[in-house]
Amino acid sequence: MSTYKTEEDYLKHYDPRQYEQPLATVDMAIFTIIDQQLQVLLVKRAMHPAQGKWALPGGFIDMKQDKTLSDTAYRKLKEKTGVDSPYLEQVATFGDASRDPRGWSLTVAYFALIAGDQLALCADNRSEDISWVPLSNVDNFKLAFDHARVLQACHERMKAKVQYTSLPVNLMPAEFTLGELQKTFEILLDSPLEKKAFRRRMSDADILEDTGELKTGSSRPAKLYRAKLRGENHYFSRLMEGPR
Amino acid sequence: MSTYKTEEDYLKHYDPRQYEQPLATVDMAIFTIIDQQLQVLLVKRAMHPAQGKWALPGGFIDMKQDKTLSDTAYRKLKEKTGVDSPYLEQVATFGDASRDPRGWSLTVAYFALIAGDQLALCADNRSEDISWVPLSNVDNFKLAFDHARVLQACHERMKAKVQYTSLPVNLMPAEFTLGELQKTFEILLDSPLEKKAFRRRMSDADILEDTGELKTGSSRPAKLYRAKLRGENHYFSRLMEGPR
DNA sequence: ATAAATAGTGGCTTAAAGCCACTAATGTGT
DNA sequence: ACACATTAGTGGCTTTAAGCCACTATTTAT
Numbered sequence: 121m122s123t124y125k126t127e128e129d130y131l132k133h134y135d136p137r138q139y140e141q142p143l144a145t146v147d148m149a150i151f152t153i154i155d156q157q158l159q160v161l162l163v164k165r166a167m168h169p170a171q172g173k174w175a176l177p178g179g180f181i182d183m184k185q186d187k188t189l190s191d192t193a194y195r196k197l198k199e200k201t202g203v204d205s206p207y208l209e210q211v212a213t214f215g216d217a218s219r220d221p222r223g224w225s226l227t228v229a230y231f232a233l234i235a236g237d238q239l240a241l242c243a244d245n246r247s248e249d250i251s252w253v254p255l256s257n258v259d260n261f262k263l264a265f266d267h268a269r270v271l272q273a274c275h276e277r278m279k280a281k282v283q284y285t286s287l288p289v290n291l292m293p294a295e296f297t298l299g300e301l302q303k304t305f306e307i308l309l310d311s312p313l314e315k316k317a318f319r320r321r322m323s324d325a326d327i328l329e330d331t332g333e334l335k336t337g338s339s340r341p342a343k344l345y346r347a348k349l350r351g352e353n354h355y356f357s358r359l360m361e362g363p364r
Numbered sequence: 365m366s367t368y369k370t371e372e373d374y375l376k377h378y379d380p381r382q383y384e385q386p387l388a389t390v391d392m393a394i395f396t397i398i399d400q401q402l403q404v405l406l407v408k409r410a411m412h413p414a415q416g417k418w419a420l421p422g423g424f425i426d427m428k429q430d431k432t433l434s435d436t437a438y439r440k441l442k443e444k445t446g447v448d449s450p451y452l453e454q455v456a457t458f459g460d461a462s463r464d465p466r467g468w469s470l471t472v473a474y475f476a477l478i479a480g481d482q483l484a485l486c487a488d489n490r491s492e493d494i495s496w497v498p499l500s501n502v503d504n505f506k507l508a509f510d511h512a513r514v515l516q517a518c519h520e521r522m523k524a525k526v527q528y529t530s531l532p533v534n535l536m537p538a539e540f541t542l543g544e545l546q547k548t549f550e551i552l553l554d555s556p557l558e559k560k561a562f563r564r565r566m567s568d569a570d571i572l573e574d575t576g577e578l579k580t581g582s583s584r585p586a587k588l589y590r591a592k593l594r595g596e597n598h599y600f601s602r603l604m605e606g607p608r
Numbered sequence: 609a610t611a612a613a614t615a616g617t618g619g620c621t622t623a624a625a626g627c628c629a630c631t632a633a634t635g636t637g638t
Numbered sequence: 639a640c641a642c643a644t645t646a647g648t649g650g651c652t653t654t655a656a657g658c659c660a661c662t663a664t665t666t667a668t
Contacts, residue, residue, distance in 0.1 A: 124412055136467045141385040142425055144459075144470060168368055181386055181459070183468040189459035213457045213472045215388075215425070215433035223380045224427040226388060226472070228457045299615070317656055319616075324655080339614035340664040358624095359601045361656065543646070561625050563647075568624080583645035584633040602655090605625065 142215060143225035146192040147178030147267065149211075149274035150201060152234040153291060157254045158307055160271065161200060162261065164249040169221050170264035176271060177250075178227065193230045200250060207233040207290035207351065211277045219266045227265075231274040237293040282308045283360050285353040286327050297335050297342035298322065305360070313362050327354045386459060387469035390436040391422030391511065393455075393518035394445060396478040397535060401498045402551055404515065405444060406505065408493040413465050414508035420515060421494075422471065437474045444494065451477040451534035451595065455521045463510045471509075475518040481537040526552045530571050530598040533591045541579050541586035542566065549604070557606050571598045 124133065150161040162174045177200045179192075186192045190208065198204045208230055215226025253261065258271065281287045288304045302318050322328060329348050334341040368377065394405040406418045421444045423436075430436045434452065442448050452474055459470030497505065502515065525531045532548045546562050566572060573592050578585040 134466050136387065137381070137384060139424065140381065140427065142388050142427060143380065144386050144388060180383065181468070181470075183384065183386060183461070187461050189457065189470060210456060212454060213433065215472070217427065217431050222378050224425070226425075226433060228459070228470070297615085314657060314659095315615090316617075316658080320655080336665075337614080338666055339612080340616085340666090342615055356655095357603045357605070358655065361601070363657070541646085558626060558628095559646090560627080560648075564624080580634075581645080582635055583643080584635095584647085586646055600624095602624065607626070 143220060143222060144181050145178055145225065145227045146181060146189065146196060146230065147176040147227045147270055148193055148196060148230040148232055149176055149271050149278075150197060150206070150232045150234060151278065151291075152239055152252065153236060153304065153307055154239070154252055156303070156307060157256070158310070159252040159254050160258065160275075162251055162253050162258075162263075163200065164251075165264055166249060173264040174253075174261045175264035176229075176267045189228060190230075193228075193232075197232055201234060203234050203238050206235075206238070207287070209277075209281075211274050214266060214270060214273075227270065229270045229274055231278050233278075233287070233290045235291050235293055279309060281353070284356050284358070286322075286325065286356075287353055289327070289347045289353075290351070292347070295331055295333070295335075295344045295346050297344060298328075299342055301345075309360075309362070311362050313360065317361075321356065321360070325354045325356065387464060387466060388425050389422055389469065389471045390425060390433065390440060390474065391420045391471045391514055392437055392440060392474040392476055393420055393515050393522075394441060394450070394476045394478060395522065395535075396483055396496065397480060397548065397551055398483070398496055400547070400551060401500070402554070403496040403498050404502065404519075406495055406497050406502075406507075407444065408495075409508055410493060417508040418497075418505045419508035420473075420511045433472060434474075437472075437476075441476055445478060447478050447482050450479075450482070451531070453521075453525075455518050458510060458514060458517075471514065473514045473518055475522050477522075477531070477534045479535050479537055523553060525597070527603045528600050530566075530569065530600075533571070533597075534595070536591070539575055539577070539579075539588045539590050541588060542572075543586055545589075553604075553606070555606050557604065561605075565600065565604070569598050569600065 152159055152161075161177055163177050165171055165173050165175050177196055179196055181189070181192045182195070186195060190210070193208055193210075194204065197206060197208070209232075211229045211231055213226055213228045215224075217224045219225055219227075255275065258268075263271065278287070282305060288301065288308055291304055291308075292301060298319055301322070302313055302315065305318070306313055327348050328345040331344045331346050333344045335344050396403055396405075405421055407421050409415050409417050409419050421440055423440055425433070425436045426439070430439060434454070437452055437454075438448065441450060441452070453476075455473045455475055457470055457472045459468070461468045463469055463471075499519065502512075507515065522531070526549060532545065532552055535548055535552075536545060542563055545566070546557055546559065549562070550557055571592050572589040575588045575590050577588045579588050
């Protein structure tokens with residue numbers, strides 16, 4: 121290993137291909153709620169390796185197209201769902217010599233939340249090779265690579281965050297009622313919540329804005345709210361506990 | 365792009381060098397407490413790029429040596445400090461086209477905590493090119509690459525976790541007093557804590573074991589405790605608040 | 609008119625933190 | 639010997655935010 125006088129000199133002679141690098145991918149768990157159930161988007165792999173197996177959407181970082189890591193995530197998300205402004209959060213990176221048969225690889229895992237009203241955009245994506253799957257049913261899919269573990273990490277992180285942030289607001293349409301918001305929390309947590317405690321918590325947090333409008337239905341009309349800030353979460357100082 | 369009959373067939377023809385991959389590194393913020401101050405280990409870069417600048421310890425994944433990503437982290441930690449069983453936690457991955465002049469790169473950031481009593485092992489590492497730096501003083505170092513941002517993420521994650529877990533226990537020697545433990549929390553948080561609330565919290569959590577021994581000093585002797593489980597954190601359901 | 613359903617609140621209980629003053633046990637200085 | 643400084647440890651009240659659950663409110667359906 122020789123030394124160079126200046127960094128320019130060093131860089132001029134630097135060949136990035138001289139050291140083999142691990143394969144680097146981004147994989148994501150894209151969550152939404154359909155039919156009152158938490159669902160995750162899975163794709164059937166069209167090519168080797170793991171051809172024919174279901175997997176999380178994802179793929180290689182494209183060094184030409186993607187300026188940053190999250191560009192890769194947004195690009196993949198747009199390709200699969202047509203949605204381009206979801207809630208997106210990096211979860212963790214998994215890397216080892218054996219998770220991909222092609223060699224040493226690492227994948228940066230993200231989770232995304234897509235609001236119900238954005239979903240229409242990709243409704244016709246329900247082809248044979250891409251599908252929303254209820255989380256309660258993913259165990260019946262033998263996921264490719266280590267995607268079961270990756271999905272589990274994404275799911276756990278998401279659930280944990282629902283307990284101490286306003287994360288579920290990101291799954292709501294522009295205007296919604298407190299009842300609908302509570303239901304969303306409950307679906308993500310897979311656990312019922314206490315109505316009074318929930319409403320007090322939201323109101324104390326001061327993150328919602330009364331639209332002045334009402335949502336009428338088959339019972340008493342409910343006030344419609346809108347999130348004061350989208351994309352940003354409120355952090356509570358206690359976990360949401362729920363009835364025992 | 366051609367198709368193959370079987371995965372074996374595909375893999376036989378697969379050349380990992382056909383697609384250039386981003387450079388993949390691991391960088392870490394190794395924290396300890398020296399002189400009642402939170403300190404982080406920095407190394408002065410011996411070679412280009414960023415030669416002569418201070419940086420977080422880290423380096424390329426060695427696909428031969430390292431079976432997993434955390435192997436890389438443990439290897440780097442051992443190389444720099446001699447310590448081989450610290451508390452280690454992955455924080456986040458940073459990747460983009462411009463953070464390293466050699467090209468598209470990503471780094472997986474970890475933070476590590478090293479207990480005071482393990483520190484003796486690397487005391488003579490205080491050479492010119494590797495040094496513990498008080499966190500209050502890192503601003504005076506112009507860190508290489510995007511390491512200022514990486515360090516900030518590590519520091520923030522660590523502080524956040526001190527607020528709702530028993531993380532600081534990992535910085536304690538085998539036996540310690542409640543006063544010493546509280547002081548450690550306070551140094552990591554950079555904020556004083558209420559004695560009674562702190563002790564009640566620890567005692568309610570049931571994570572410490574009374575050794576039956578006392579630590580004598582220049583005042584009333586204090587009970588010595590030992591952690592019931594090392595390496596694992598207790599999660600509290602509220603943040604530690606501290607006096608206002 | 610009455611029932612069903614969901615919205616929204618009042619008001620008490622509980623869990624865990626804040627506050628702060630008090631007692632306890634040791635070494636130090638005179 | 640004895641006061642004093644210093645840190646350990648506790649008692650007991652206040653505060654905050656949650657749990658609990660029954661009560662009222664407003665709509666549509668029958």
